[in-house]
Amino acid sequence: MSTRTLNTTLPGGTLYVSGTVNGVSTTWTNTEGNIWETVADRSSNDIYYVELTIINSAGTSSEVAFTLYYGLHLITDRTKADVERVKYLSSKGWSNMTEEEQAEWSEGMKGSYNASDLNRVGSAMEYLESKFNGYGFSVSVSPRLDWKVDEIPTVSDMAHYLSEVSFLRGVLSVMQTTPEVPEDMDLLTYIEANNIEKILEDIDRLLNNMAAVWFYSGEVFSGEVLAMSDRVPVDPNRVLISPESGGASFYATVIRADNSTQEGTPLNKKTLLSDETAEFLGLTSEDPTVDEAIEKLGTGMTVDVIRAICT
Amino acid sequence: MKDRISANPGRVLITPEAGSPYYATVSRADNPTEEGTPLDKETLLSDTAANLWGLSEDATVDEALRKVGTGMTSETIRSICT
Numbered sequence: 472m473s474t475r476t477l478n479t480t481l482p483g484g485t486l487y488v489s490g491t492v493n494g495v496s497t498t499w500t501n502t503e504g505n506i507w508e509t510v511a512d513r514s515s516n517d518i519y520y521v522e523l524t525i526i527n528s529a530g531t532s533s534e535v536a537f538t539l540y541y542g543l544h545l546i547t548d549r550t551k552a553d554v555e556r557v558k559y560l561s562s563k564g565w566s567n568m569t570e571e572e573q574a575e576w577s578e579g580m581k582g583s584y585n586a587s588d589l590n591r592v593g594s595a596m597e598y599l600e601s602k603f604n605g606y607g608f609s610v611s612v613s614p615r616l617d618w619k620v621d622e623i624p625t626v627s628d629m630a631h632y633l634s635e636v637s638f639l640r641g642v643l644s645v646m647q648t649t650p651e652v653p654e655d656m657d658l659l660t661y662i663e664a665n666n667i668e669k670i671l672e673d674i675d676r677l678l679n680n681m682a683a684v685w686f687y688s689g690e691v692f693s694g695e696v697l698a699m700s701d702r703v704p705v706d707p708n709r710v711l712i713s714p715e716s717g718g719a720s721f722y723a724t725v726i727r728a729d730n731s732t733q734e735g736t737p738l739n740k741k742t743l744l745s746d747e748t749a750e751f752l753g754l755t756s757e758d759p760t761v762d763e764a765i766e767k768l769g770t771g772m773t774v775d776v777i778r779a780i781c782t
Numbered sequence: 783m784k785d786r787i788s789a790n791p792g793r794v795l796i797t798p799e800a801g802s803p804y805y806a807t808v809s810r811a812d813n814p815t816e817e818g819t820p821l822d823k824e825t826l827l828s829d830t831a832a833n834l835w836g837l838s839e840d841a842t843v844d845e846a847l848r849k850v851g852t853g854m855t856s857e858t859i860r861s862i863c864t
Contacts, residue, residue, distance in 0.1 A: 725797075748851075752851050
């Protein structure tokens with residue numbers, strides 16, 4: 472069975488940690504500072520319910536439970552009824568809930584916004600960061616993934632959280648329907664909570680669309696690919712077909728069915744001129760091309776760099 | 783770079799928004815006045831050019847640009863200067 476290395480930050484002074492991941496006992500080790508690590512069996516959904524007993528240097532024992540997420544696990548369908556359900560159970564109090572209600576509460580409720588949501592959205596942002604960079608973009612975010620239930624985020628924490636959502640939203644030209652980022656997390660409504668995750672969902676969709684329309688080496692001719700930035704379609708491969716022999720024009724989706732024996736290298740930002748290489752070469756235009764890169768190399772070498780090095 | 787190799791070049795699946803999907807072969811019929819330079823391994827990054835810079839035959843243009851930039855400052859320029 473494959474495994475997943477899990478990390479979490481625990482309180483300073485923690486001496487010993489024991490507990491379970493998805494109900495299975497695991498060994499935790501202190502790797503650096505207050506960071507503790509374990510290796511757990513990889514779950515099918517990449518979600519890990521962690522329950523720990525922590526013993527600190529004073530010999531005091533405490534319990535902590537949290538959920539770690541990896542990849543995209545987005546919730547965009549919260550409703551007013553979900554919020555009302557949270558209010559109802561909250562007003563009942565834990566001791567008056569039925570076993571079913573306690574289980575429902577413990578599993579995390581869509582109508583509330585808590586550590587589980589912050590960790591889930593954080594992992595989604597990290598997932599998108601990796602996906603962007605895999606496609607040749609230079610994107611860096613640093614979401615926190617291990618919020619605990621009893622922690623209270625500061626205003627600064629939440630400003631950072633939203634700023635990273637906003638940053639990711641700004642990397643691509645998003646759809647007209649993509650929501651705006653909430654101004655702050657104060658009195659967050661269920662609609663705003665949905666919007667945060669809808670933004671990330673839209674970004675993932677656009678990244679998938681972008682990859683769906685890449686041309687491959689040997690497929691196209693000069694002039695057929697106009698820009699170095701990757702095309703980001705809302706409807707990948709949708710075309711308007713206009714028969715010359717008559718008949719009405721019609722829209723259709725056209726996808727390759729050429730039974731390739733070799734897919735070929737995609738002609739895209741990553742293979743032609745990534746953000747990282749553009750920065751490395753000192754290209755400053757907003758959307759640099761391969762031609763600019765070659766010109767920069769030539770100019771830089773013969774006039775500036777070589778003269779400086781040789782003298 | 784690797785060129786795409788197709789068993790059925792130009793074959794596509796067309797799915798009309800109103801109608802049933804069907805396979806067809808799509809060929810360019812745009813009567814070009816100039817065909818244009820093909821964007822392929824030969825014109826973008828041939829094995830010869832890649833090997834010249836110590837890159838594998840799978841290397842991309844992006845990797846070649848990076849290599850050229852690095853190579854110029856550390857190797858080529860030094861040899862030119864001396």
